[in-house]
Amino acid sequence: MNMRNICVVVTARPSYSRIKTALQAIKAHSKLNLQLVVAASALLERYGTAVNYIEADGFKIDAKVFNVLEGENLTAAAKTTGIGILELSSVFENLQPDIVVTIADRFETMATAIAASYMNIPLAHIQGGEVTGNIDEKVRHSITKLSDYHLVASEDAEERVIKLGEEKEFVFNTGCPSIDLAHIVKCDGDLNFDPYQKYGGVGAQPLISEGYIVVMQHPVTNEYTDSRQHIEATLDAVKEIDLPVLWFWPNVDAGADGTSSGIRSYRERYDLKHVHFFKNMEGQDFLKLLNNAKVLVGNSSVGIRECAYLGVPVVNIGSRQNRRQRGHNVIDVDYNTNAIKNAIEQQLSSGKAEQSCIYGEGNSGEQIADILSEVKLKFHKTIVY
Numbered sequence: 156m157n158m159r160n161i162c163v164v165v166t167a168r169p170s171y172s173r174i175k176t177a178l179q180a181i182k183a184h185s186k187l188n189l190q191l192v193v194a195a196s197a198l199l200e201r202y203g204t205a206v207n208y209i210e211a212d213g214f215k216i217d218a219k220v221f222n223v224l225e226g227e228n229l230t231a232a233a234k235t236t237g238i239g240i241l242e243l244s245s246v247f248e249n250l251q252p253d254i255v256v257t258i259a260d261r262f263e264t265m266a267t268a269i270a271a272s273y274m275n276i277p278l279a280h281i282q283g284g285e286v287t288g289n290i291d292e293k294v295r296h297s298i299t300k301l302s303d304y305h306l307v308a309s310e311d312a313e314e315r316v317i318k319l320g321e322e323k324e325f326v327f328n329t330g331c332p333s334i335d336l337a338h339i340v341k342c343d344g345d346l347n348f349d350p351y352q353k354y355g356g357v358g359a360q361p362l363i364s365e366g367y368i369v370v371m372q373h374p375v376t377n378e379y380t381d382s383r384q385h386i387e388a389t390l391d392a393v394k395e396i397d398l399p400v401l402w403f404w405p406n407v408d409a410g411a412d413g414t415s416s417g418i419r420s421y422r423e424r425y426d427l428k429h430v431h432f433f434k435n436m437e438g439q440d441f442l443k444l445l446n447n448a449k450v451l452v453g454n455s456s457v458g459i460r461e462c463a464y465l466g467v468p469v470v471n472i473g474s475r476q477n478r479r480q481r482g483h484n485v486i487d488v489d490y491n492t493n494a495i496k497n498a499i500e501q502q503l504s505s506g507k508a509e510q511s512c513i514y515g516e517g518n519s520g521e522q523i524a525d526i527l528s529e530v531k532l533k534f535h536k537t538i539v540y
Contacts, residue, residue: 158186158187158188159186159187159188159253159254159527159528160188160190160250160251160252160253160254161181161187161188161189161190161252161253161254161256161527162190162191162192162217162247162250162252162254162255162256163177163178163181163189163190163191163192163255163256163258164192164193164194164243164255164256164257164258164264164267165191165192165193165194165197165205165209165258166193166194166195166196166197166239166258166261166263166264166266166267167195167196167197167205167261167263168196168197168205168435169259169261169455169456169457170197170258170259170261170264171197171205171208171209171438172333172336172438172441172442173258173259173281173282173331173332173333174256174258174281174332175212175332175333175335175336175438175520176332176335176336176519176520176521177256177281177332177519177520177523177524178191178214178520179520180520180521180523180524180525181523181524181527182214183524184524184525184528186528187524187527187528189214190217190250190252191209191214191215191216191217192216192217192218192219192220192243192246192250193205193206193209193216193218193219193220194219194220194221194222194239194242194243194263194266195220195222195223195235195239195263196223196263197209198219198220198221198223199223201434204435205435206219208435208437208438211437217250218246218249218250220239220242220243220246221242222235222238222239222242222263222266223235223263224238232262235262235263235266236262236263236265236266237266238266239263239265239266239267239270240266240269240270243266243267243270243271244270244273244274247270247271247274247276248274252276253276253277253532254276254277254278254279254304254527254530254532255267255271255276255277255278255279256278256279256280256281256527257271257278257279257280257281257298257302258281258282259281259282259295260282260285260287260291260292260294260295260298261291261294262290262294264294264298265294265297265298268280268297268298268301268302269301271301272301272534275534276534277303277304277532277533277534278301278302278303278304278534279302279303279304279305279306279527280298280299280301280302280304280305280306281306281308281332281523282295282306282307282308282312282331283295283296283298283299283302283305283306283307283312283316284299284305284307284309284311284312284313284314284315284316284319285307285308285309285311285312285315285479285480286315286477286478286479287474287475287476287477287478287479291475296319299316299319299321300319300320302321303325303533303534303535303536304325304327304526304527304530305321305325305326305327306327306329306523306526307326307327307328307329308328308329308330308331308460308514308515308519309328309330309331309480309513309514310328310513311480311513312328312480313326313327313328322536325530327522327526329515329519329522329523329526330514330515330516330517330518330519330522331460331514331515331519332515332519332520332523333438333457333460333461333514334460334461334464334512334514334515334516334517334519335515335517335518335519335520336438336439336442336461337442337446337460337461337464337465337517338464338516338517339439339517340439340442340443340446340465341446341464341465341510344442344443344446344447344465345443345447346443346444346446346447347443348440348443350363350401350431350433350436350440350444351431353440354433354434354435354436354440355433356431356432356433356434357431357432358402358422358427358430358431358432359427359428359429359430359431360431361399361400361428361429361430361431362399363399363401366398366399366448366449367398367399367400367401367448367449368393368396368398368399368400368401368448368449368450368451368452368499369400369401369402369403369444369445369448369450369451369452370389370393370400370401370402370403370451370452370453371402371403371451371452371453371454371455371457371458372385372386372389372405372414372452372453372454372455372472373405373414373453373454373455373475374405374414375454375473375474375475378473378474381490382414382417383414383416383417384417384490385414385472385473385490386414386417386418386421387417387421388472388490388491388492388495389452389453389472389490389492389495390417390418390421391492392452392492392493392495392496392499393430393452393495393499394425394427395496396429396496396499396500397429398429398449398503399429399430399431400427400429400430400431401431401433401444401448402418402430402431402432402433403432403433403434403435403436404432404433404434404435418432442461442465445457445461445462445465445467446465446467448467449468449502449503450467450468450469450470450499450502450503451467451468451469451470452469452470452472452495452499453470453471453472454471454472454473454475454476456476456479458471458476458484458485459471459476459479459480459481459482459485459514460514462482462484462485463481463482463483463484463485463508463510463511463513463514464482464510464511464512464514464515465510466484466507466508466509466510466511467484467507467508468484468486468502468503468505468506468507468508469484469485469486469502470485470486470488470495470498470499470502471485471486471487471488472488472489472490472495473489473490480513482508482509482510482511482513483508483509483511484508484509484511486498486501486502
């Protein structure tokens, strides 16, 4: 029996949690051989060295691609993508995959899609069809048009991919693999570790046994010049909240310098005795931390996806998640300190939200592996407009 080589490219910290259970299912599948490539910020220490968690989970890494240009501006993002195309082309030439899998909408994923497409390698895209209204949406829809198979996370996304002109028989609503991890945590989600002891970080170490807030706020690429102002609005709001705050460092996006320098400057000006800062956390531990949090504050898609399934209240700030399908757990606010603070207080008084399964029910990874093992191999488009 010929095994199919499935090459999955992980380029960033969030991408690993979005694909972990699919990697496990591909690795265990009798008809599939997993080829794992780790690239871009997933390899960098300053963004949490996600590669360490990947290796600790028992995955063999077939290739590492160091392609991130420092600068965290638009030029660096474009050049990082270009270097990624060059390097990944060589990787694919060496590995000879039957299918390449790319994840979500980060700018580094464009390199995977372009390299595979120009090399006539069938391309599968996870989490296409969603809308956010920023540069990520351009990237996501572009990858959809380059892809041959579409493993979408919701009914809304499935309909949009088909409207974009993709063949219906190659669009599969599998849900999001990150919900598989959330399902495990929801069944057994006690916070059974000390985050300070296990993950270090910097800042105060407030007692969290009586409740805490999690903050995860990234720069918005098409608003990157305002990233420092945006983060200071959140810092001002959180400073007034009388609960411990566990704050996670931003992604490597244009504007991350402004976000990071804003946090550092704020810490120098104020004695934040209730705030601790983390670089990264293993996916399941992070979900346990979220599951036991009073509120998630920021603009991460984890608030839209996993927190909807877990019923964790979310204060979503700004435009980064615009138009993305929501559960019952989200309050949307602008970059305004009073609005952010009021929304946090409203969510604190409301308690846990109703669970929503719009992004899956906990079995996405196995569905994805089965589809990749059976789908017809193709790298061309049929006109369906």
